[in-house]
Amino acid sequence: MQMSFNSFRFILTFFPVFVILYFLAAKKSARATRLVLILGSAVFYAYAGWQASLLLALSLAVNLLLALWIVRAQRKKAPLVIGIVLNLGLLFSFKYLNFAIGTVNTITQGTLAEAKLILPLGISFFTFQQIMYLVSVFRGEIETVDVGDYLAYILYFPKLIMGPLMEPADFLTQLHDDTRRRFRWDHLASGIKIFSLGLFKKMVLADTFAQSVNWGFENAFTGATSADLLLTMLFYTIQLYLDFSGYTDMAVGVSEILNIRLPMNFDSPYQATSMRDFWKRWHISLTSFLTKYIYIPLGGNRNGAKRTALNILLVFLISGLWHGAGWTFILWGILHGLLQVFERATRRVFDRLPKLLTWAYSFASANVLWLLFRSESIRQWLRILKRIFLFSDMSITRGLYRPFIVPETFTLLRLLHLKDIYQYCESLPMLIYLAAVLAGCFFFPNTYRRLEKTNAFNMVVCAIAFAWGFICLGTESTFLYFNF
Amino acid sequence: MRKKLWILGFLLLVTAALAVLGSKVVQVDPFFHYHKPNLDAYYYVLNNQRSQNDGIYRHFDYDAVITGSSLSQEFKTSEAEALFGHHFIKTPYNGATFWEIDMGLRSGFRHNKDIKLVIRGLDMPRLADDKNYTRNDLGTYPTYLYDDNPFNDVKYLFNRDILFSRVYEMEYANDQPGFQSGMESFDTYASKTASSHFGHNTVFTTSVPLAREGTPREMTEEDVQRVRDNIRQNFAEIAIQYPETTFYCYVVPLSAGTWLGWYRAGILDFYFDAKLIAVEELLPLENVRVFDFSDVAEIACDLNNYRDAAHFGNWVASLMLRWMHDGKYELTEENYRERIEAGREFCKNYDYATLKDQEDYENDYYAAALWREEITGIAPRPFTLPTEGGTVSIGDVTDYRYLSFSAQKTGRDGLHLCLANENGEKLLDFEKTADEVDGEWHRYLVDLDGIDGAVTLVTGGGAWLFRDTILY
Numbered sequence: 001m002q003m004s005f006n007s008f009r010f011i012l013t014f015f016p017v018f019v020i021l022y023f024l025a026a027k028k029s030a031r032a033t034r035l036v037l038i039l040g041s042a043v044f045y046a047y048a049g050w051q052a053s054l055l056l057a058l059s060l061a062v063n064l065l066l067a068l069w070i071v072r073a074q075r076k077k078a079p080l081v082i083g084i085v086l087n088l089g090l091l092f093s094f095k096y097l098n099f100a101i102g103t104v105n106t107i108t109q110g111t112l113a114e115a116k117l118i119l120p121l122g123i124s125f126f127t128f129q130q131i132m133y134l135v136s137v138f139r140g141e142i143e144t145v146d147v148g149d150y151l152a153y154i155l156y157f158p159k160l161i162m163g164p165l166m167e168p169a170d171f172l173t174q175l176h177d178d179t180r181r182r183f184r185w186d187h188l189a190s191g192i193k194i195f196s197l198g199l200f201k202k203m204v205l206a207d208t209f210a211q212s213v214n215w216g217f218e219n220a221f222t223g224a225t226s227a228d229l230l231l232t233m234l235f236y237t238i239q240l241y242l243d244f245s246g247y248t249d250m251a252v253g254v255s256e257i258l259n260i261r262l263p264m265n266f267d268s269p270y271q272a273t274s275m276r277d278f279w280k281r282w283h284i285s286l287t288s289f290l291t292k293y294i295y296i297p298l299g300g301n302r303n304g305a306k307r308t309a310l311n312i313l314l315v316f317l318i319s320g321l322w323h324g325a326g327w328t329f330i331l332w333g334i335l336h337g338l339l340q341v342f343e344r345a346t347r348r349v350f351d352r353l354p355k356l357l358t359w360a361y362s363f364a365s366a367n368v369l370w371l372l373f374r375s376e377s378i379r380q381w382l383r384i385l386k387r388i389f390l391f392s393d394m395s396i397t398r399g400l401y402r403p404f405i406v407p408e409t410f411t412l413l414r415l416l417h418l419k420d421i422y423q424y425c426e427s428l429p430m431l432i433y434l435a436a437v438l439a440g441c442f443f444f445p446n447t448y449r450r451l452e453k454t455n456a457f458n459m460v461v462c463a464i465a466f467a468w469g470f471i472c473l474g475t476e477s478t479f480l481y482f483n484f
Numbered sequence: 485m486r487k488k489l490w491i492l493g494f495l496l497l498v499t500a501a502l503a504v505l506g507s508k509v510v511q512v513d514p515f516f517h518y519h520k521p522n523l524d525a526y527y528y529v530l531n532n533q534r535s536q537n538d539g540i541y542r543h544f545d546y547d548a549v550i551t552g553s554s555l556s557q558e559f560k561t562s563e564a565e566a567l568f569g570h571h572f573i574k575t576p577y578n579g580a581t582f583w584e585i586d587m588g589l590r591s592g593f594r595h596n597k598d599i600k601l602v603i604r605g606l607d608m609p610r611l612a613d614d615k616n617y618t619r620n621d622l623g624t625y626p627t628y629l630y631d632d633n634p635f636n637d638v639k640y641l642f643n644r645d646i647l648f649s650r651v652y653e654m655e656y657a658n659d660q661p662g663f664q665s666g667m668e669s670f671d672t673y674a675s676k677t678a679s680s681h682f683g684h685n686t687v688f689t690t691s692v693p694l695a696r697e698g699t700p701r702e703m704t705e706e707d708v709q710r711v712r713d714n715i716r717q718n719f720a721e722i723a724i725q726y727p728e729t730t731f732y733c734y735v736v737p738l739s740a741g742t743w744l745g746w747y748r749a750g751i752l753d754f755y756f757d758a759k760l761i762a763v764e765e766l767l768p769l770e771n772v773r774v775f776d777f778s779d780v781a782e783i784a785c786d787l788n789n790y791r792d793a794a795h796f797g798n799w800v801a802s803l804m805l806r807w808m809h810d811g812k813y814e815l816t817e818e819n820y821r822e823r824i825e826a827g828r829e830f831c832k833n834y835d836y837a838t839l840k841d842q843e844d845y846e847n848d849y850y851a852a853a854l855w856r857e858e859i860t861g862i863a864p865r866p867f868t869l870p871t872e873g874g875t876v877s878i879g880d881v882t883d884y885r886y887l888s889f890s891a892q893k894t895g896r897d898g899l900h901l902c903l904a905n906e907n908g909e910k911l912l913d914f915e916k917t918a919d920e921v922d923g924e925w926h927r928y929l930v931d932l933d934g935i936d937g938a939v940t941l942v943t944g945g946g947a948w949l950f951r952d953t954i955l956y
Contacts, residue, residue, distance in 0.1 A: 008636075008638050008639065008642075012638065185487040185488050185491065186487045188487070188491055189487040189490045189491050189494075192491065192494060196494075406644075406648075407644050407645050407647070407648035407649040408644065408647075408648040408652075409648075410648075410653070410656075411648050411652045411656075414656070454487060454490040455490075456493070459490050459493045459494050459497070460497065462494060463493075463494050463497035463498050463501065464497075464501075466494075466498050467497075467498050467501040467502055467505075470498075470502065470642055471502075471505060471642045471643065471644045471647060472644045473639075473642070474638070474639040474640070474642055474643030474644065474645075474646070475643065475644065475645050476532065476626075476643060476645035476646055476649070476650075
């Protein structure tokens with residue numbers, strides 16, 4: 001079973017042992033440090049299984065040879081193009097082949113068999129990192145291809161599985177910085193701080209919203225009301241952010257302790273006042289990648305409005321495809337692209353509108369499009385939207401708010417003397433969750449921006465967050481006893 | 485704030501919080517992983533077999549075990565103790581294979597060298613399983629509870645569900661007025677009798693299928709070996725390893741509905757062949773006694789004994805215990821072939837169409853009452869309970885063990901029944917609060933064990949309707 005940051009194995013065993021070995025090696029030499037990093041990252045990934053490990057090893061070997069070839073060929077384009085094609089080919093084979101087969105079958109009424117493939121862990125991320133490395137070599141940002149540097153960059157476990165995508169030069173500069181080989185208490189404090197908050201976001205918040213979202217989708221056409229579906233849409237918007245940003249926070253925290261600063265990936269995206277602004281705050285490293293490696297090489301905004309619009313649409317189409325193999329993702333990307341184009345075209349008017357209005361438009365757009373992202377099909381998305389906007393029944397079903405009645409609910413309600421209110425308002429836990437999360441999303445400053453700030457208040461908050469997230473790592477095994 | 489101080493403060497707070505939480509789990513220990521239940525301080529519910537059975541094996545005081553799949557869930561350890569004289573525990577594993585049950589039992593023997601008697605089911609549908617087969621479709625096994633590795637106990641000690649759904653709720657209950665500490669009885673552990681309906685309409689929710697024989701499945705050499713290996717590893721080995729312990733292996737009476745299903749699937753002969761092989765493996769073992777209740781037609785053919793095609797009411801389990809004690813329906817080297825073949829022929833030739841017209845008793849306990857009459861000669865006695873509060877004299881209850889009735893709440897108040905003797909002294913209280921009950925009909929069973937002589941029954945509380953009231 002794969003290793004993840006939110007696990008007992010990682011928090012209590014792997015990471016403490018790794019940190020000790022890492023800084024012991026750091027005392028010896030830069031080479032030793034790098035070796036520990038590579039081996040530790042390999043062990044981290046190896047939990048994903050031998051097939052995934054073998055594939056990653058193959059990708060590493062091929063890309064290393066390609067990088068060396070680029071240097072040997074004095075940075076001619078051919079090896080770079082071949083490298084990009086090979087990497088995208090690998091990604092296509094595993095991620096998109098069955099989607100392509102399914103689409104061909106639908107169009108031609110054919111019966112081509114789908115391939116039996118298991119998607120290797122993190123393939124979308126490490127493929128893009130490989131491409132970034134090859135391009136950096138090509139552009140001379142990396143002058144010499146060092147095997148150890150290359151392996152450390154690709155394998156670096158805090159970002160290997162789910163990013164953030166990091167510029168090779170940025171990573172390697174930090175890796176070669178001798179001052180960063182010394183253990184630092186301030187980095188340990190920042191790392192623990194952001195890791196704790198990430199763990200809380202993922203385990204206490206995101207996973208709870210996820211259960212409610214699952215209920216909403218399972219009952220979308222068999223009992224969920226308009227209000228239920230409206231909340232399901234909102235809850236998914238929240239779940240996705242908390243899950244992804246929570247994971248990223250943990251990655252940043254882990255890396256911070258190792259003295260390597262990962263780039264910011266989320267900057268309070270639901271405070272965005274336009275969709276252009278949204279994509280500067282959501283999955284920032286992906287936006288940077290798409291801008292630097294696709295949008296700008298296509299010409300960016302240098303060739304007139306029409307070409308700019310086309311470039312934007314293409315970039316978002318690729319973004320949609322990268323996120324998943326399906327028509328929902330393609331449409332999601334296209335619609336985001338269209339909103340970008342629309343805002344650009346109406347900029348003069350748009351930028352003068354009240355911020356509250358543009359914020360509401362941005363948040364609503366994000367919600368509706370995340371719903372598409374989650375839906376099994378475009379048809380399902382449209383049907384759900386129709387049910388929502390008919391406003392036919394605005395009562396909230398117990399199944400939707402039941403997941404918020406978590407095991408600690410009654411203990412907390414008693415402590416807060418709210419047990420009596422709960423008797424009349426069973427959805428109270430859901431309301432508390434929602435209010436707290438929305439307050440955090442809309443009004444609180446971004447965690448990453450306050451990484452170095454440590455005081456007594458956030459010490460207590462982080463301790464509670466960590467302890468609470470930690471106990472959520474274990475659940476009681478439940479069995480299908482009722483069938484017997 | 486200085487970073488080192490921040491880190492120290494953080495670590496102290498986290499360590500303190502986790503230490504408090506973890507120590508609470510150790511103190512209460514709802515899964516008995518570290519110690520016996522603290523029966524003076526808490527009330528322990530038994531409702532998670534895979535999490536609690538291992539702890540029961542490890543820490544409880546016992547010298548006899550009733551174990552098996554869900555087909556063992558209705559046994560009452562109090563009855564077993566009265567019959568066999570040992571101190572019993574019950575460890576059912578719903579849906580389990582023989583391998584899993586055997587693993588549990590081996591854990592018992594590892595931690596308790598005094599086990600004298602084991603009563604375990606020999607379920608026909610599981611005979612042809614691979615010897616190491618285990619059900620991974622039921623859920624995730626808490627293997628961290630089964631080993632002696634203290635490090636993976638973190639999954640138990642720092643577990644939100646266990647902490648808040650069990651430990652803190654048990655602590656909270658402790659502080660409530662009227663709290664009574666203790667533990668759920670093994671008699672009711674995993675039992676579904678009280679919450680189930682029995683009879684033809686429950687076993688066959690639509691119509692009784694036609695008795696058309698399916699293409700027979702042949703017992704191949706591989707099947708034969710698989711059955712042998714399954715029984716040798718998961719039944720015989722442990723009996724050989726512990727020759728001082730007596731093992732009672734029983735074949736349960738599955739309903740005629742099950743036979744019909746096998747017949748239509750063409751696997752009736754297959755399972756009887758498997759039973760032959762299994763019994764042949766066990767009979768030579770001196771400390772193993774094999775009982776076959778599957779051919780007791782009076783039970784299997786009366787669907788009022790069943791809540792589905794396989795699962796019977798607790799009165800059937802009571803009967804089996806009594807029969808095992810009396811040596812009734814035991815298989816021996818001399819009779820096993822004849823018995824099993826007679827059972828096979830009976831199942832093949834039974835007129836399944838008659839199941840259609842079986843009476844489905846209104847009172848699900850009526851079948852139990854009839855069996856009790858069969859054994860004790862005491863016929864069930866119906867009477868009427870007064871609605872909206874009242875008193876009724878129900879006479880001498882010495883010969884009766886249970887009061888069974890159905891009731892429906894029609895008002896706002898809970899149900900309160902009180903039994904008093906001739907002198908007006910309260911003998912028994914039976915209560916259900918208004919929150920516990922909805923407005924539907926439900927069946928209730930009151931255990932009259934230990935109550936003798938003439939009694940009066942008083943019903944208190946608001947509007948309730950009663951029906952199907954019997955003493956048996």
